[in-house]
Amino acid sequence: MTEWVVLDIEGTLSSTDQVLVVLYDYARPRLGPWIDEHGDDPAVARAVAQIRELSGATGGTDDLVRVLHGWMDADQKVTPLKTLQGLIWQRGYETGDLVAELFPDVVPALRKWHGDGLRLAVFSSGSAPGQVAFFGHTSEGDLRPLFEHHFDTVNAGPKREAASYLAIASALGAGDPAGITFYSDVPAELHAAAEAGWRTVGVARPGEPNADADFSPHPVVGEL
Known part of the structure; x- marks a missing residue:
């Protein structure tokens, strides 16, 4: 039973469109600013470290965002991407944007x-x-x-x-x-x-x- x-x-x-269109489009332009504005957040710092480890990216925020956008375009379920998206979406729901x-x-x-x-x-x-x-x-x-x-x-x-x-x-x-x-x-x-x-x-x-x-x-x- x-x-x-x-x-x-x-x-x-x-x-699927609710995620791949509405939510992805909401998160995409906010990833860079979120990383820059929340660098002291342990969850964000951990996600940034994971992005670098998984991708080999060594540059600044723009380099990280290029990696994240590539994962989004391929709809890859990568943990640091999901972490950052989740934080951004959480704020979007709280503010009524979503x-x-x-x-x-x-x-x-x-x-x-x-x-x-x-x-x-x-x-x-x-x-x-x-x-x-x-x-x-x-x-x-x-x-x-x-x-x-x-x-x-x-x-x-x-x-x-x-x-x-x-x-x-x-x-x-x-x-x-x-x-x-x-x-x-x-x-x-x-x-x-x-x-x-x-x-x-x-x-x-x-x-x-x-x-x-x-x-x-x-x-x-x-x-x-």
Whole structure:
């Protein structure tokens, strides 16, 4: 029996364009100023060090921004990029510049699961603080009380590795991994979750990039 429902965001709860167009376009021009203005923030300093380590960049802020923009253009899920984006998006939601848009079926499904006693968590490549800000400022209001945990590639690990799902199961205190059901639009993520013993459901939404992907052997839904 399912005790936990763990959800991906991009392509599952919210459109890919919401992330790759709206959020990316918001963060892109703000990365350099954020690095310059928040150099004393340990999270920013750590991200800058990681960018240099991963890319070999030795120049100033402009050099770092070129690396970050390249990762964004390739939609690479690189931890320091996600950290900086998350901080920028968090500020954007707090100031009202950004409002999270969800698919129409999402909030009714979340409220039903929650009302039925299921426990909800998120596993997304976006940073955990960014996730919290996202759900705190949606067009449907503040949804943060519905979720008990937020996992990202920093506190859990890569989304396409079974070890990440084992780590999440441990953090959730799930004695039986089969008591966790994971919803995602990415087959490789579902494969990794299934390898860790989770139940899995593919989400193939019309118009999204993975709508026609091969989700076998996972069951597939068109909406939650």
